[in-house]
Each structure stands twice: as C-alpha cells, then as structure tokens.
Amino acid sequence: MRYLYQQLLAFWVVILVTLVTLGISFTQMTKQTIEENNYQQLFGYADAVVEEINENLPTYSLESVTRDSLNRSEAILNQQNVHFTFITDDREVLYPTSTEMPITFSFDDYWENLRAGQQQQVTASTNIFGEEEATSYAMIPFNLDNEFYGALIVTQSAQNVKNSVAEFTNNLLKGFVLSVIVALIISFLYAKIQVRRINRMKEATREIANGNFDNVLPSRNRDEFDELAEDFNKMTDSLKKSQEEVNRQEERRRQFMADASHEMRTPLTTINGILEGLQYQAIPEDQKDNAIGLMKNETNRLIRLVNENLDYEKIRTNQISIVVKKL
Numbered sequence: 524m525r526y527l528y529q530q531l532l533a534f535w536v537v538i539l540v541t542l543v544t545l546g547i548s549f550t551q552m553t554k555q556t557i558e559e560n561n562y563q564q565l566f567g568y569a570d571a572v573v574e575e576i577n578e579n580l581p582t583y584s585l586e587s588v589t590r591d592s593l594n595r596s597e598a599i600l601n602q603q604n605v606h607f608t609f610i611t612d613d614r615e616v617l618y619p620t621s622t623e624m625p626i627t628f629s630f631d632d633y634w635e636n637l638r639a640g641q642q643q644q645v646t647a648s649t650n651i652f653g654e655e656e657a658t659s660y661a662m663i664p665f666n667l668d669n670e671f672y673g674a675l676i677v678t679q680s681a682q683n684v685k686n687s688v689a690e691f692t693n694n695l696l697k698g699f700v701l702s703v704i705v706a707l708i709i710s711f712l713y714a715k716i717q718v719r720r721i722n723r724m725k726e727a728t729r730e731i732a733n734g735n736f737d738n739v740l741p742s743r744n745r746d747e748f749d750e751l752a753e754d755f756n757k758m759t760d761s762l763k764k765s766q767e768e769v770n771r772q773e774e775r776r777r778q779f780m781a782d783a784s785h786e787m788r789t790p791l792t793t794i795n796g797i798l799e800g801l802q803y804q805a806i807p808e809d810q811k812d813n814a815i816g817l818m819k820n821e822t823n824r825l826i827r828l829v830n831e832n833l834d835y836e837k838i839r840t841n842q843i844s845i846v847v848k849k850l
Contacts, residue, residue, distance in 0.1 A: 534710035535703075542699050549695060554688045558659070561684055562644045565661035565677040568605060572596050573665060573675060585667070586617060593618045604680045608651060609665070611673035612638070627653035630662070630674070637664045637674045646681050657681035720748050724755060736763035779835060786828055790821030 572592050579588045593607040608626065609618040616626060628651045633643040643662040650658040661677045723740060730738045736759055740752040797814045800806040806814050836842075 534714070535707060538703065538706045538710075542702055546695050546699055550688070550692055553691050554684070557684050557687045558646065561659055561679070561681075562661055565605070565659065565679060566642060566644075566663065568596065568600065569607075569661055569663045569675050569677045572607065573663065576665075585672075590618055590620060604683075606651070606678045608676040608678065609673060610676065612671055617673065624652040626651050628660075630676070633662055634674070637662060638671045640664050640666075640671075646684075650680075651676070651678055657685065659684065717748070724752070727755065727759075731759060731762065734766075736760075736766060779832075783828055783832055787825060790824045793821045794818050 575592045575596075576585075576588050579592070589609055593609065597605065597607055607618060608616070610616055610630065628647070628649065630637075633645070636643055641664070643660070645660050647658055647660065648655065650656045651660075657680065659679050659681045662674050664671055665673050665675050727738045727740055738759065740755055742749045742752040742756070744750075744753075797806070797818050800814065801811070
C-alpha cells in the first residue's frame, strides 16, 4: 500500500501545482481584462460627451454646453457610479460647478501627456476628493480650435472591478476544489490498478520461491509493467526448465548410484565368500590359485566401477569436458 500512497501524493502534487499556477494566471489575466474593459467603457463615455459638446458648440457657449452635457450623462450613468470632471488648462474646475468638498486628486503627473494629446488611465486608492476609495480614472484631452483647452476626467469606483474579480476567484476556487476531488478519485483508481498489478507480481514471486513455476503473469504489451511481466514469464520458464533438468540429473544420479551399488555388491559378495572359504579351509589347495585370481578380477572390477563413478561426478561438475571429434 505504500506505493499507492506515493502515487497519490505524486498525482496530487502535480495537480495542485498545475491548478494553482493556472488559477493565479487566470485570475491575473481576468483582472487585467476586466480593468481594461472598464477603462475602455469609461473612455467611451468620455468620447460620447466630447462629441455631444462639439456638436452643440456653435449654438451655445462652451461652459453651458459642457455643464449640460455632463449633467445629463452623469444622471444617466448614476446607477453605475460614474462621475465627470472637466478641468481647463488653467486648472479651473469647469465641472462640477459646486462641490461640498474640494478636488484634491493631483493630475500633475498626467497633465503633460494630456497636453500632448495622449489619453491617460490609472487606478488609485483615493477618489477625486481624496477619500480612501479605490477609483478608476480615465482622462482624455479636450481641444478647442485644434489647441489644448482642458481635460475631461471620468471616474468610477473600482469596487465593481474588485467584485467581478472576487466573483471570478470564488468560481475558480469552487472549480479548483471540484477538480482536486475528481483528480484524487481518478488518481486513486489508477494507482490502485497499478498496485494490484504489482501485488500480482509479488504473489507470483512468492509462488516461484515456493517452487511453483507454473504461474504466468498476463501481459498486454501496453507499458513497462507488461514488459516486466514478459521478462518475469521468461525467467519463470527458464527456471522451470532448469528445475526439470536438475530433477532429471538427480534421477540419473540416483539410478547410477543404485546400479553402481548393485554392480559393486556382486564382486564384494564374491570376494567375501572366497575370503571365508580361505579362512575356514573350505577351498581345496589346488583351487586356491583360481580363487585368488577370481578375487583379483573382482577387485579390478570394483576399481573400474569406482573410477567410472568418479569420472561421472567430474563430468557432472564440469571438471572434465567432453569434446566430440570425428575420426
């Protein structure tokens, strides 16, 4: 089971690192996308107001047209918490006309770029009145007779961006938890399959150790485990053949020893009988020479049998090599 836990831990670490990396990347990308879309929307509001002001300029004065257009636009966009500010190049606040609090946000860092005709965007931690509130600023230059006259600033609380990012992060977290659960279940099942195959090999190895060489592992030639099973089956077959050969050799040795014992018993019986005959004077004098000659022949026979037995053991233990040659 330890291998199962190792597999689960490895799968879980890989899945966790992948999901965390993707989650952080998607969160940052989504945040940037939402902020960029929000800026584009604010710039669209500003362009629409500037276009309306330019259309009404020949008829009405700039101050009245600007204030009327901004009042209408701000009333329409009130639900979205969008506010407009118009500041001339002399830093005179043309709109809003009256505020309870003075405008304290500094536009000095952006004014030169606005004079150069560049749009500016920024998200600050304070609103235009200096209060602690994350606010998005979209600034566009306003030209009159092809000369820079002032800047139109569109502001909106950045809370909507934070809410959108928080909602996306919450949904991503739910998906992350669900993905982890599903991944753990899948990895557990997969690891369990692999562990089952390893346990099958373990059981087969135990059978081999107990002398059972008929155990064959299934192999479908799909992965390294199947290759290992193929090699295991080859090893089992080789061990089985070796064991069969050992058994045959052992049987031959037993048969040889039985035959040798039988062959040795006959001359030993003959020698023992002659010795007893000589001991008890049972052999006539004229037959003693024949009896001694028979004992010598049986002794030589015993020596030959012993030498053959020694040669067989040397051949079996590869101390003597047999070379077959044609003569």
